[in-house]
Amino acid sequence: MDFEIIREFDFSAAHSLPKYNGKCKNFHGHNYILEVYVRVDVADMKDGIGIDTAEIKNIVNETVIDVLDHSNLNDIMENPSMENICIWIHAQIAKRINTKGRLSKLRLWETGRNSIIMNCV
Ligand SMILES: [Zn+2]
Helix, strand or coil: CEEEEEEEEEEEEEECCCCCCCHHHCCEEEEEEEEEEEEEEHHHCECCECCCHHHHHHHHHHHHHHHHCCEEHHHCCCCCCHHHHHHHHHHHHHHHHCCCCEEEEEEEECCCCCEEEEECC
16 A cells, blocks of 8 residues: 655746757747656555645755746757656656655646646656
8 A cells, every 4th residue: 555645846947949840949938837647555654644745845846846946948958848847847857756755646737738747656
């Protein structure tokens, strides 16, 4: 038995997808929503808590949100598609989150209708 603890973040950023054949080839922006899922076994809970969401908040804010918010994503990673943004975010946070629980999923919303789920375990 385990819990999936979820913390939501948002950031605004610009990008262009030079390899994409369509409108997203042009420079434009999104208000992204990021959901971070951390799995904690019931047996590993401490004082009734799996992981303090403030710990997830601090790790993700320091390593992801402070870097990506109001940035040009093309300056930070190559071809910043939803998939590549998730891979970049995973690389920043996995090690630190996994000392607290297991980073199990990342969900990134690019628009109210388009999102992607990265399964991390
Ligand atoms: Zn876009």
